[in-house]
Amino acid sequence: MQGDAIVEAKDLKAYYITKAYGVERTVKAVDDISVSIKAGEVYGLAGESGCGKSTLLKVLLGDFQPPLTVVEGSVAYDFEGQTKDATKLSEQDKRDIRWNKVSYIPQGSMHVLNPVRRIQDTFHDFITTHKGTSKSQSYDMTRKYLRDLGLPEKVMRSYPHQLSGGMRQRVTIALATILWPKLIFADEPTTALDVVVQRGVIQLLKDIQQKEGSTVVLITHDLGVHANLADRIGVLYAGKLVEEAPTRTILKSPKHPYTQFLINSLPTFEERSAREGIPGRPPALDHPPSGCRFHPRCPMAIAKCSSIEPKMLELSPGHRAACHLLEEPNHAAA
Amino acid sequence: MQQPKDLLSAEHLTKIFDIRQGFSSKAFHAVDDANFQLVTGKPEIFSIAGESGSGKSTLAKMILGMELPSLGQLTYKGKPIANLSKKEKRSWFYSEVQPVFQDPFAAFSPLKRIDHYLFETVANYKVVRRSEADKYINGVLEEVGLSIAEVKGRYPNELSGGQAQRVAIARALITKPSLIVADEPVSMLDASLRMSIVNMFRKLKEENGVTIIYITHDLATAYYSADRIAVMLRGWIVEMGPVEKVLGNPMHPYTQNLKDSIPQADPDKVWDKTTNLAEMEADEYTRKGCRFAGRCPAVMDKCKTQEPPSFQHDGRAVKCFLYEDAVA
Numbered sequence: 001m002q003g004d005a006i007v008e009a010k011d012l013k014a015y016y017i018t019k020a021y022g023v024e025r026t027v028k029a030v031d032d033i034s035v036s037i038k039a040g041e042v043y044g045l046a047g048e049s050g051c052g053k054s055t056l057l058k059v060l061l062g063d064f065q066p067p068l069t070v071v072e073g074s075v076a077y078d079f080e081g082q083t084k085d086a087t088k089l090s091e092q093d094k095r096d097i098r099w100n101k102v103s104y105i106p107q108g109s110m111h112v113l114n115p116v117r118r119i120q121d122t123f124h125d126f127i128t129t130h131k132g133t134s135k136s137q138s139y140d141m142t143r144k145y146l147r148d149l150g151l152p153e154k155v156m157r158s159y160p161h162q163l164s165g166g167m168r169q170r171v172t173i174a175l176a177t178i179l180w181p182k183l184i185f186a187d188e189p190t191t192a193l194d195v196v197v198q199r200g201v202i203q204l205l206k207d208i209q210q211k212e213g214s215t216v217v218l219i220t221h222d223l224g225v226h227a228n229l230a231d232r233i234g235v236l237y238a239g240k241l242v243e244e245a246p247t248r249t250i251l252k253s254p255k256h257p258y259t260q261f262l263i264n265s266l267p268t269f270e271e272r273s274a275r276e277g278i279p280g281r282p283p284a285l286d287h288p289p290s291g292c293r294f295h296p297r298c299p300m301a302i303a304k305c306s307s308i309e310p311k312m313l314e315l316s317p318g319h320r321a322a323c324h325l326l327e328e329p330n331h332a333a334a
Numbered sequence: 335m336q337q338p339k340d341l342l343s344a345e346h347l348t349k350i351f352d353i354r355q356g357f358s359s360k361a362f363h364a365v366d367d368a369n370f371q372l373v374t375g376k377p378e379i380f381s382i383a384g385e386s387g388s389g390k391s392t393l394a395k396m397i398l399g400m401e402l403p404s405l406g407q408l409t410y411k412g413k414p415i416a417n418l419s420k421k422e423k424r425s426w427f428y429s430e431v432q433p434v435f436q437d438p439f440a441a442f443s444p445l446k447r448i449d450h451y452l453f454e455t456v457a458n459y460k461v462v463r464r465s466e467a468d469k470y471i472n473g474v475l476e477e478v479g480l481s482i483a484e485v486k487g488r489y490p491n492e493l494s495g496g497q498a499q500r501v502a503i504a505r506a507l508i509t510k511p512s513l514i515v516a517d518e519p520v521s522m523l524d525a526s527l528r529m530s531i532v533n534m535f536r537k538l539k540e541e542n543g544v545t546i547i548y549i550t551h552d553l554a555t556a557y558y559s560a561d562r563i564a565v566m567l568r569g570w571i572v573e574m575g576p577v578e579k580v581l582g583n584p585m586h587p588y589t590q591n592l593k594d595s596i597p598q599a600d601p602d603k604v605w606d607k608t609t610n611l612a613e614m615e616a617d618e619y620t621r622k623g624c625r626f627a628g629r630c631p632a633v634m635d636k637c638k639t640q641e642p643p644s645f646q647h648d649g650r651a652v653k654c655f656l657y658e659d660a661v662a
Contacts, residue, residue, distance in 0.1 A: 048524050049495070049524050050494075164386070164387065165386065166386075194385045194386050194551035195385075195551060195552075195553070195592060195596050195597075196385055196591060196592060196595045197385065197386075198595070198597070199595040199597070199605065202597070203605075203608055221524050221525055222525060222597065223525075223599035224596065224597025224598050224599045225597045226599070227597060227598060227599050227600060227601055227603075227604060228597050228604045228605060247601055248601040251599055251601050262525075263599055265525065265529055266525055266554070266599055267529065267554040267555055268554070268598070269554070269557060269581065269582070269593070272557065272558055272578075274533070274536075275529055275533075275558070276529065276530075276533070281494055281496065281527075
């Protein structure tokens with residue numbers, strides 16, 4: 001394990017293995033991914049729907065059940081020298097770690113909060129499970145924390161349906177972070193929110209991260225959100241990590257054709273000339289394409305792309321990408 | 335009969351809902367005094383943008399005849415939509431005006447094959463004879479970049495979100511409508527797929543002459559595809575005009591705030607300021623004076639008591655006191 005890493009995945013392979021009516025099907029949602037996430041950073045995971053972002057998150061979180069199976073590799077947590085393998089947690093370990101040390105902000109906040117309990121009681125349930133507090137202690141903690149985050153106190157006595165979607169998402173973030181976890185996983189925390197509210201949610205996440213120096217792993221397909229929040233970005237395609245670099249580097253000079261596509265397909269306010277989406281769509285992961293998995297959609301594909309899988313290359317310190325074009329510098333994708 | 339000039343015209347269009355709390359009830363203007371015209375024979379993409387809860391969808395429902403206006407006039411080709419009989423709606427109005435909704439998987443029943451909807455629409459509106467339906471539907475699907483082989487016999491869950499949304503648009507095209515009302519058609523899709531849908535809207539406008547009302551909160555795709563835009567805030571149209579003007583150089587503080595809040599995939603354009611969020615939606619709707627006053631960075635005293643009228647300024651309408659004395 002590297003010195004400053006808080007969570008590190010090594011050669012991770014996680015497949016959905018199903019067997020129905022004698023037909024076995026293996027979906028390779030995470031295929032040989034190694035990432036190391038440093039303590040105190042915001043690490044962004046980007047890619048289209050169906051490229052394995054959420055599956056990777058589930059495994060990093062240690063929260064997976066069959067049919068999702070870890071076939072190979074490991075995920076190591078490091079909490080002040082205490083190491084744990086996230087793929088082999090006991091039930092007791094899970095109870096100790098979750099919310100206290102590792103926390104999770106899910107996508108659809110509307111469905112997380114209990115619809116028949118007031119927000120303050122949901123908070124009490126969470127806090128008392130870990131701290132054994134009384135109701136009034138929990139309420140005090142909640143009130144103080146919401147005030148710190150700039151959320152109106154009114155929400156404590158509200159039921160979830162009385163709050164707008166953006167407010168519910170912010171309450172969910174407050175709930176997930178009230179015990180000051182070291183490691184926060186956020187799965188598309190701002191999708192389905194509109195831009196002004198999204199900005200508020202991103203501000204909130206950033207505040208929390210900076211106040212406590214916690215580590216955030218952020219999943220979203222929106223590179224604009226990554227640009228505003230992430231320190232480093234990893235781009236996934238069809239279950240593989242294809243490029244990883246500090247945010248500025250990857251947005252200013254993406255090297256992998258897929259990353260270039262992702263960035264260039266976004267409309268901007270500078271010009272209205274015609275732009276194309278990425279042709280085709282991500283492959284089904286039960287029979288991924290041979291060689292480089294992006295080659296059927298890649299306009300720059302060369303002969304060996306369809307047969308040989310490209311290796312991860314270190315282009316500059318901290319910037320790595322897997323593409324055959326980068327192996328010979330004179331062919332480097334511009 | 336003379337062809338009416340306006341395809342769709344809204345005059346002082348207002349929708350009022352009552353919020354009841356115990357015995358008291360408050361009037362809640364979901365759409366408040368909206369005025370706009372879409373002209374016949376000049377196809378355009380007219381975008382309606384704004385946050386959730388700004389009244390965009392209520393406006394769309396009134397255009398589709400699903401909600402009745404409380405006040406004001408809404409006419410399609412000179413006929414008030416609210417007064418259409420059931421028969422007129424079925425036989426004429428819905429063959430001219432077609433909807434596309436946000437979530438294609440909610441629009442199609444998971445238990446029915448997706449091509450069923452296409453054949454059913456052909457049969458309902460007697461577009462072509464049964465024997466020619468296959469060919470006709472294939473033609474419509476080709477318009478949206480699909481073919482009948484890709485969808486025939488398949489259930490909605492077998493299609494990707496982008497494909498399902500394309501089928502939803504193909505279904506809307508079957509009756510050869512003059513107007514398509516698309517309510518947040520891309521917000522469920524990935525950024526890369528969004529482009530293919532809005533590119534298709536541009537193509538439909540240019541090649542088929544369809545006028546499209548594109549309702550969205552995604553200003554980037556609105557800027558990319560639309561000709562005109564109306565920005566809505568809590569029921570008001572606060573700024574309306576050509577998209578290059580309104581989004582290129584926004585004047586209303588709310589439009590400026592919206593544009594600034596779009597996260598850009600460019601490390602040189604990250605936010606340096608923080609934004610104020612509305613505390614509670616309903617409070618803004620019932621607030622006196624300007625509804626943006628509670629979080630406006632340029633708020634003045636009179637904003638808190640008087641409702642600003644619309645001023646014509648720099649080729650657009652702006653509902654803000656800042657432009658009261660400015661030279662148009």
